[in-house]
Amino acid sequence: MVKQIEALLDEKVRPILEEHGGNITIQSLEHQILKVRLTGKCFGCPAAHSTNEELITYEVQSAFPTIQDVVLVEEINPELLDMAHKILGHQS
Template sequence: MENVQREVEEILEQYVRPGLRQHGGDIRLLEVKNGAAYIKFTGHCSGCPSAKYTMEGLVKEELMKHTDLIQEVKLQEEVSPELYDMAKAILRGKNK
């Protein structure tokens, strides 16, 4: 399983991360399990309304193109700590 994870990381580094980083984002591979890669977007990509499209159109496409070890990509969606902090700051400003 370590070899699969390493191969997926190499594909992400070479084919996916450069495009995400141009927009201030990045991707983290959480785990590979039963042919599925579990990912999380970070930076500006975290919480982006287009994250699902990016996952389908870029991440999944590149992984499926470069390895037959991955059949599915699953996006872990959660609100980033940065977004929580921004929301708190906005709410504090409105409560004054």
């Protein structure tokens, strides 16, 4: 099912996100819960939750009614966080 969702994202979601300098990746699909991450300029955008609810969730659940929820994953990559700590630690 992930391949079909990727195809839907390619057709209906990614073109809109790309207009704003962003993209989307699928993190996981477990127990009919789809976890996605916004990337590029869409990552951390104040409108990210609205984008997830009004665009991504709408399109995914319209095409795949068995998907119960689309969750926006917002944690920071641990490697990136570690690099930031090292940089900040060297500046003191």
